[in-house]
Amino acid sequence: MNWRRSLAAFLLCWALLLPLFSVAALAQELPRAETVWHSSDWGLPKGFNPLLPSVDWGTTMMYPSLYMYSRFSDEWIPYAAESYKWIDKYTLEIKIRGEAKWWDGRPVTANDVKYTFELGKKYTIGALSPMWDYIEEVQVIDQKTLRLVTSEAKLNYFQMLGLLTTFILPQHRWSSLEAQLGGKIASEYMEQRPEDIVGAGPYRLLRFTEDTFCYARVDDWWGKDLFGLPRPKYICHRTFKDNPAAALAFEAGELDSMTHFTPKIWELWEVKKLERRTYFAKQPYYLGDSPILLYMNYEKKALADPNVRRAIAHAIPFDELISKPYYNYSIRASPSLIVHTSPAAKYIDKKLEPMYPVYDLAKAAKILDDAGIVDRNGDGIRELPDGTELKGLTIQVPYGWTDWMAMCEIIAQNLRKIGIEVTPEFPDFSVWWQRSIDKQLDLNLGWSAGVGYAHPWNVFRFVMDPRLSHPAGNWANYKNTEVIPLIDAIPKETDPAKLQEYYSKLQEIFLRDLPGVPLFYGAVWYEYSTEYWVGWPAEENQRWFDTMWSYPTNLPIWFYIAPKGQDPTYPAWIERLKFPTSKIFEDLAKVLAAPPTPPPPTPGVTTVTVEKTVTQVQVRTEVQTVQQTQLATVTRTETVTDVTLAGVAAIVALIVGVVAGLAVGRRRRPT
Numbered sequence: 001m002n003w004r005r006s007l008a009a010f011l012l013c014w015a016l017l018l019p020l021f022s023v024a025a026l027a028q029e030l031p032r033a034e035t036v037w038h039s040s041d042w043g044l045p046k047g048f049n050p051l052l053p054s055v056d057w058g059t060t061m062m063y064p065s066l067y068m069y070s071r072f073s074d075e076w077i078p079y080a081a082e083s084y085k086w087i088d089k090y091t092l093e094i095k096i097r098g099e100a101k102w103w104d105g106r107p108v109t110a111n112d113v114k115y116t117f118e119l120g121k122k123y124t125i126g127a128l129s130p131m132w133d134y135i136e137e138v139q140v141i142d143q144k145t146l147r148l149v150t151s152e153a154k155l156n157y158f159q160m161l162g163l164l165t166t167f168i169l170p171q172h173r174w175s176s177l178e179a180q181l182g183g184k185i186a187s188e189y190m191e192q193r194p195e196d197i198v199g200a201g202p203y204r205l206l207r208f209t210e211d212t213f214c215y216a217r218v219d220d221w222w223g224k225d226l227f228g229l230p231r232p233k234y235i236c237h238r239t240f241k242d243n244p245a246a247a248l249a250f251e252a253g254e255l256d257s258m259t260h261f262t263p264k265i266w267e268l269w270e271v272k273k274l275e276r277r278t279y280f281a282k283q284p285y286y287l288g289d290s291p292i293l294l295y296m297n298y299e300k301k302a303l304a305d306p307n308v309r310r311a312i313a314h315a316i317p318f319d320e321l322i323s324k325p326y327y328n329y330s331i332r333a334s335p336s337l338i339v340h341t342s343p344a345a346k347y348i349d350k351k352l353e354p355m356y357p358v359y360d361l362a363k364a365a366k367i368l369d370d371a372g373i374v375d376r377n378g379d380g381i382r383e384l385p386d387g388t389e390l391k392g393l394t395i396q397v398p399y400g401w402t403d404w405m406a407m408c409e410i411i412a413q414n415l416r417k418i419g420i421e422v423t424p425e426f427p428d429f430s431v432w433w434q435r436s437i438d439k440q441l442d443l444n445l446g447w448s449a450g451v452g453y454a455h456p457w458n459v460f461r462f463v464m465d466p467r468l469s470h471p472a473g474n475w476a477n478y479k480n481t482e483v484i485p486l487i488d489a490i491p492k493e494t495d496p497a498k499l500q501e502y503y504s505k506l507q508e509i510f511l512r513d514l515p516g517v518p519l520f521y522g523a524v525w526y527e528y529s530t531e532y533w534v535g536w537p538a539e540e541n542q543r544w545f546d547t548m549w550s551y552p553t554n555l556p557i558w559f560y561i562a563p564k565g566q567d568p569t570y571p572a573w574i575e576r577l578k579f580p581t582s583k584i585f586e587d588l589a590k591v592l593a594a595p596p597t598p599p600p601p602t603p604g605v606t607t608v609t610v611e612k613t614v615t616q617v618q619v620r621t622e623v624q625t626v627q628q629t630q631l632a633t634v635t636r637t638e639t640v641t642d643v644t645l646a647g648v649a650a651i652v653a654l655i656v657g658v659v660a661g662l663a664v665g666r667r668r669r670p671t
Ligand SMILES: [Ca+2]
Pocket: 374, 375, 376, 377, 378, 379, 380, 381, 382, 383
C-alpha cells in the first residue's frame, strides 16, 4: 500500500505549499456555496497571535471571551461564561460553562482567564495591560469559577465590564511558549502555523496566502449542543490594494461582505439592480458610531474666547458637510454629545435644546458683534477687543482623507463670511498626529468615543476630561476642572436618577463651553451581498450585530445567515440568552441594597450557585476608546484601547497605527 503513503506525502506537501498559492487557488478549492468571502482594508497577514498589537482579521474568532457584547443594541450573551453574580460592591463572580473546551480537549478554566489577564501585568499588551488600573486581582475559586476583584480606589464598573469581552488563551499552551520566548510572545511571536494554534472558537485558521486567509469551521466544537454550528463552512478574508479594487470585486460577486468606503454605494442596488446592500437602504446607509467633532484649541487665544467658539459653531453648514463630502453616509450628530440613535439617547436632556448650535451666519455674526469682536480696520477680518486678529488660523486633517478635507474647505469658506480667516491645511497623517500631541492645531476634525455600555460617559470623558490629552482625549485642551467630579462619579453610580443628573450637568457644561462641536456620526462600514448568503443584519432584519471586525462578539452572525435558497433561521439561543447592560447594574444595585451577609458558614466548601442568565462585557479597557489612524496604502481609523489613565505612554506609542483594538471596534477611513 505504498501508494497510500505516497498519496499522503503528496497531500502533506500540497498542504505545506498552499500558503504560497494565490487567492485563485484558494477560491477554486473551497466550495463557493459553503464559503463567506469578506474584505476589509486590513493589512497583509502579519500573524494570528492575539497578543500582538496588530493581528489579522478574524484572529479573535478562534478564542473565547466570557461574554459577547453588541454595542449597537447594548446587549450581552454569555459565551464561555455561563453566568455572573455580584458578590459585593467590588467583586464579580463568573461561572465558566462546563462544556467549554479547547480544541485539544482540555477544559477552558478559571486559571486560563487569570493567566491571560495577568499577561497584561507582565508585558505591555494593548488589550490587557490597561485593565489592571481597574482591578486588583483575578481570583480562582475552582476550575470553573473566578472572581474579578476591584477596590474603592480602582472602582470603575465600565472598565470591569470590559473584562468580560476580553479574549481568553489556553494557559497550557501559552505558558510553555512564554517559558521559551518570554516577552516576545507579546511583541514578536507571529503564530503562523495553523496546526499549532489551540483555540476554543467555532472556526480555526485553515491557511493563508499573501493576500487571503481562510478559517474553517470546527465541526466538533464544544459549543455545538448549546449554540449549534455556524452555517458557513469556511470564512475567508481578502485584502485589496485599495477601496476601489475591493468595490469591483464586491460588485462582481467575489465578496459576500466588506467594510470599504465606496462613493455612491446605493447605485449598486438602485441603478445596477444588484443584490447588494448596506444596513439601511436609504440615507444614512450605515449605522453610526463615534461622534466626529470640530475641535477648537483652547491654547489659541482667539479660540479660547467663548463668543468666537459659539460663532464658529453657528457657521458650520452641518447638512452640507454630510450630503456632499460624506455622500449622506451619516446624519447630524446630536449637539448633546450623546449618540441619539443609541440606547443612551435616554440621557439626552431636552431642556437644553435651545443651546444647540444651528447653521445661521447672521446669528454667528451677531454673536461676534455683540461681544465687540468686529472689524476695526476695514480689512474684512474681525479683531478681539484687545486687537487680536481672527486670522492666521488653520483647519487641519490628514492628507488623503478626501471627505474630511472637503469638509475643512466648506467650514473655512463659511468662517470667512463672518470675518474669521481660517486656512485649510492637509499634512501627512503623522505630522497631523504630532501637531495634535504638541497642542499646535487650531481647528481640526477628530473622533471621540463610540457607542456601547460606557456611552455616553466615554464621550464626555474623551472630549472634556482635563486630565486627558491627545491621543487619549481632550483634543481641544479644555481646562475646566468642574467636570472632573462628574466624570469620576458616573462609573461608580448605579442610581438612574443620579446618573441622569450627572449627564444633564455634563451636557449643560458642554453646550455652554463647546470644547468641540459634534458634526456627524462616523459611519460603520458594512456592505453585503445576497447572491450566495442571505439573512444579513439590516434595518428590516434586525439581528445581533457588532462590527464586522469585532470577534468573537459578532460571532452570532455566522449562525443566522444561510446559503441562498435556505432559511436563515434566527437561533433561539440568541433571544433566550441575551440581556441588556441595565440588568447587570440592576443586579448590582440589589446587592448594594441588601444587608451585609455573614461570612459563609463552612469555609473550604465551595458553594456554587449556578445561574442561567449571565453576561459579559467587553473590554474597552480604559473606558475610552481612542480611534487612531494611519495612512498606508489604505487609510484606516482604528479604535484602540485608551491607556491614558494607566499612564502607560509606552502603550500608546505601541498601538498607534496598529490594531490594539482586538476586543474593541475598528473603523476605517476612506482614502
Ligand atoms: Ca480687521
